[in-house]
Amino acid sequence: MSRPTHLAVTVARRPVAIPQAHDFALSTVTLPDLAEGQIHVRNHYLSVDPAMRGWLSDAKGYADRIEIGDVMRAFAVGVVVRSRAPAFHEGDRVMGLFGWQEQAIVAPDAVMLRINADAPRLSPYLGVLGLNGITAYFGTTDVCRVQRGDTVIVSTAAGAVGSCVGQITKRLGGRTIGIAGGREKQRQCIDEFGYDAAIDYRSEADLDAAIARCCPNGVDVYFDNTSGGISDSVLRHIRIGARIAICGTAAIESWNPWPLGERPNRHLLIKRATMRGFLATDYRDRYAEAVETLSAWVDDGSLRYREDVLDGIEAAPGSIAHLYAGKNTGKLLIRLSAAED
Template sequence: MPTPFPPNRQVILSSRPKGVPQPEHFTLSSAAVRPPAAGEILMRNHHLSVDPAQRGWANDEGNYSDPVPLGSAMRALAVGEIVESRAPGYAAGDFVYGWFGWQDYCTTTTAAVLRLVAETDLPLTASLGVLGINGLTAHLAFHSLGRPRAGETVLVSTAAGSVGSFVGQLANLAGCRAVGVTGSAEKVAAATTRYGYAQAVDYRASADIAADIAAACPAGIDIFYDNTGGAIGDAARALMNTGGRIIQCGTASIPHWTPPPQGPRSERQVLTKRLSWSGFVIFDHLAAFPATAASLADLIRAGRLTYDEDITAGLENAPAVLAGLYRGENLGKAIVSLV
C-alpha cells in the first residue's frame, strides 16, 4: 500500500570534508517514506539540531570511529512527533528527541530515541538545547566533574555558546564567580547580562589572551570548563589553582587533528598543582537524561535559568548553519526549523 506521506527530503553527505563541513559537501535529495516495521516508529521532524560534533561525524580525520557514510542523510539530533508506531511504549502523537537526522521523516527503532519529551508546557525547541544534550552536558559535567564549591572561580570557553551559556548560570547558582571567554562584543554582553558571568573576555579582540584571562581571574582558576582547547586552553591551564578541575567538553578551536597540533606541555602543571583533567562525553550518561532534564525544566519554570535560540527556517539551510556555527555567527542554540 503506498505511503500517504510526501517524499522525504534529506540533506545528504555527498563528499568527505577535511575539517569543517561546508555547504558544498552536501546535497538535497528525497526518498520515499518507509512505513514502520514491527518494533519501529515513524516520526516527523519538527526541529533539527546543529552541533559542533557534526564536523567529526562528517569528516575522516580519525577522531570519530563511526563517520556518516557518503550518500546518507547527515547524522543529527532532532525533535518531532511520532506519526505511526509499531513499538510498545510509544504512540502516535508522542513527541520524542533523538537521532533522526537532517530529514523530514525518520523510520527507526526506538534505540534512536534519547528521551520522550515530557515538558509539554515549554517550547518544543527547548528539547534540542537547554533540555537536550547541550543543557544536559552543562549540568552533568559541571556538577559531576567540576564539583563546585561556593566562592570558587570558574572559567568557561565559548561562554555564550549552546553549552557555555548554561554553565555560567549553573556556576552562578552554585555560588561561584564565573568568567567567560567568547568571540564578540555582542556575546560578551550576553554572557554578562544573561548567562551569569561576572566578567567575559572577547578573544577575537584580545592582543594577549593569556594576559586578559589572568586579569579577569586574579585569584586563579578553580574550575576550567573547556569547549575549545587551543590557545585559550593553554592560557587557562597555566592559571589553575592547586586542586583545580579541568573539564574537557570540546576542542572547537582545533581545525584539524591530522597531523596532531603541537603546543605547550601541561604534564608538569597537572602534577605540581594536583589537577584533575577529565573528558566528558554526554552519551556515557543516557540513564541520567530524564531526571536531569526535569531539573533543568524546573529551573526554567522558576525563572532561574534562561536560554536563547538561533532558529533558521528550511531544511536546505542546515549545511550553511553548520558552517556558520564554526564562524561563531550564532547567538544561542543553532536550530533548523521544519514547521
C-alpha cells in the first residue's frame, strides 16, 4: 500500500537578503509514520512572519538555522486528525510550529496554543490571538511598562504587532504615534487602530521634524519593530527614563557584513533610558493569560485587526518578499484547502 503524500514548501537555496520565491521549492512529500508520542495535524492556515528571514540566514540568531532541503519553518493552525500522544485527541484545534506544509507529524512540544472548540475562527490564532498579539501584549505591559500619560511611538504601526501595540497602549492611557510606510497605512493607523497621530516615513523629507511635531514633549516609550534609520530618528527624541523595546529589525536587509549606523549609547546614557530585546517565547508559560485578555478585547470590539489572506500553498514561496515589500494590508496568511472558516 502506498503511503500518503502532501505538498510542502522546502528550502531550495540560501537566500541573499530578503528571501524570494526562487529560494523555495514546492514539493510532494511522503507523510512519515505516526510514532508513539506524536500527533498528526492537518494545517488550515500558514503564517508569514518577518522572523522567517532570520531563520534562513547564515547569521547566528535566536533559533537554529533552517537547512537546505528542510520544510520551511512556520507557525500554522490546524486540527489534529490522529494522535498517539495522551494529551491530544482527534479534533483538537492547535497552533504551533508545523511548517509550510499541508500536514505535519510533530511532537507535542511543537504545539504553542490549544484553541477552544467554540472559537469561531482559526486564523486569528496566527495573528491577534497568536504570537503577534502575545508579543504586543507583553511588550507593552511588561517590557515597556506603559503608564497613563506616556507618549508612545510604534514603528510598523499598521502591522500585525504594531496595530495591537497601539490599541493596547490606548487602553492603558497612553498617547500613541504610529510610524508606517505609505499613505494608506498611515490612514489605517488613525482610522482603524485609533492612533492619536501617524507618520508616513516614506513621504517625510525630515523624519526628525515630523517626530518633533507629533511629540513636542519627547518620547516615553518606543516599540521598535524596524531598527535602522527610523530608530535612529526616534532615539533623538526620547525623554528621561524612556523605555525601548526591541521587537524586530525589519529595516536591516543583511547582517553580513554587520551594518553600521548611529550609536545609541549617548542617548541612553544622558536620558537614563532602558533598551531591551525580547521574544514572545520568553513568556510561553503565560500565553493563556494573554490570549484570554486579548480574546475578551476582540469579542467586545475594542481590539481590531486585519488579515491579508493568500490562497493555496503555491502562494507561500513568494510571500516573504511580499511582506517585506509592504504589500500586505494586515496579518499575512496562507489559506489551505482544508480551511473551514
